[in-house]
Amino acid sequence: MPLSESLHSVEMEFRCSVCGLGFVRPGRWFKSAAQHRCSGCHQITYLTYPKKLALFDRYAKQTKGSVAKDEEARTPPPLQ
Numbered sequence: 001m002p003l004s005e006s007l008h009s010v011e012m013e014f015r016c017s018v019c020g021l022g023f024v025r026p027g028r029w030f031k032s033a034a035q036h037r038c039s040g041c042h043q044i045t046y047l048t049y050p051k052k053l054a055l056f057d058r059y060a061k062q063t064k065g066s067v068a069k070d071e072e073a074r075t076p077p078p079l080q
């Protein structure tokens with residue numbers, strides 16, 4: 001399922017292919033966005049469908065794996 005709606009509220013990081021600066025937007029932003037101007041090098045990146053697909057795919061896998069991890073990592077902070 002491409003560009004899954006379950007990822008609309010997931011914050012995704014896309015990295016500029018020129019300078020590597022990352023920017024974070026929720027999934028729904030990527031779904032409707034056509035291009036993004038990098039705040040570092042001012043290069044316009046065209047957010048083509050294959051790029052969106054790759055991004056969504058990456059986060060679809062990450063969110064599946066991270067849910068269980070978050071549960072495990074939920075330990076109380078040490079007392080001081």
Ligand SMILES: [Zn+2]
Nearest residue numbers: 016019038041
């Ligand atoms: Zn850049």
